[in-house]
Amino acid sequence: MKPAQDRRVRRSRRALRQALVDLVLEKGFQPITVEEITARADVARATFYAHYRDKDDLLVGIVRDLAEDRERLLPAVVQAQTRGFTGLPVRYIFEHAEQERDVYRVILRGEGDGRALREFTAIICDRVEQVFRERAEEHGATPRVPLDVVARAWTGELVGVLTWWVEADTGYSATEITTHLRDLSVYGRVWASGLAPADVPGAFDAPTAPVAGGAGSRET
């Protein structure tokens, strides 16, 4: 399903996808009918079924398109920038989300049956964990918190902030948000909120020992 040489096919699919994105932003995914989509796309209803099984199938197609687009442009960006504080080009993701804001909104809202969002999250989480492992190995570091937990946490943070950022008018630029996330990553939430560890109940203990029972505690 990649070449799609015929111009008519390209036209029809593009129109249908755009129509769905528009409609979702207008009224949410669920109440949309196939007929509405085809009407908006100016395409016969029978044509829809020639390309997609149903609404959800169309949505999944959109997610894949987006991921493809992101991956396609990525190598060039990675050349130009450093790989970033977690090894993922975080700022690039925010910039991409800025460009394709409508599509990101549709996905991050969890429209449809939720598959789209789950797939999106999974793509990010897998890469994050992989990068954390590589980097830990590279520096011979012993994780103090299991890396699967770290990866999930960081993915949740990224997706959560991204969702909020594309949805609300936060007033922060992509660069600002990225900087904040970097600070949170490196220095922790307590520092970020302006407190000292001693201000926080439960934080009196020295940092817990490394998971695998390695080196002792470090300065905070």
Place this chain on the structure above:
Amino acid sequence: MKPAQDRRVRRSRRALRQALVDLVLEKGFQPITVEEITARADVARATFYAHYRDKDDLLVGIVRDLAEDRERLLPAVVQAQTRGFTGLPVRYIFEHAEQERDVYRVILRGEGDGRALREFTAIICDRVEQVFRERAEEHGATPRVPLDVVARAWTGELVGVLTWWVEADTGYSATEITTHLRDLSVYGRVWASGLAPADVPGAFDAPTAPVAGGAGSRET
């Protein structure tokens, strides 16, 4: 809609909610019909519409029930435990999720039209931000990262990890997960993964500048 004195009402609603949860875990939300729900609940179809507008309405009802339940039991827990490292009884949330695992799964999967999950997230996020503000004020601290960003990030982290935890068999207990999240909060992700700040591109600047001046902007 809170007292529901009549026993018949309680019975019907409980049966319907339980039926929906079961069915969602079996086959996902979308393909479920109202008739299936009522059949499973052993209730007439007309009765369903006497209580709920549609499937989604029923799902939202479940979310509210859950939040109510959580809040109801909370005060007792707060007496017994410290308020936790972010002011929210994080461990209690994980314990509650352990008890009500099925319901948490249904919600966190983002089933339905997504309202359920959005509402769940919103409830948490509001409280988190409120707590952060209170605590900052209490200690006269100046946030180094805007508190709305911190709140979103922490909520995303919590919800992300919670989702993973109730879904997969992670092998971590509620207490362990809570400890890890505390460490991440207090000491940051870089420390948690066993690295030193100097190992991480973009983390060379000392963390000094408060929000107003913008933290040192560095490439990511």
Place this chain on the structure above:
DNA sequence: CACGTTAGTGAACAGTGAGTCTGGAAACGT
């Protein structure tokens, strides 16, 4: 425990959207 009230029942109803199928017209790549 008998009362009036309220909820549940089962069946029927019209309406809507899903998904499939047709033959003929139009656009395509070569």
Place this chain on the structure above:
DNA sequence: ACGTTTCCAGACTCACTGTTCACTAACGTG
């Protein structure tokens, strides 16, 4: 200019939705 592929318009079945109604059963209360 040609054979092939896609698009179109409409018709059709079917399943599910959401509402209604008269009847019956269960309820809380005094």
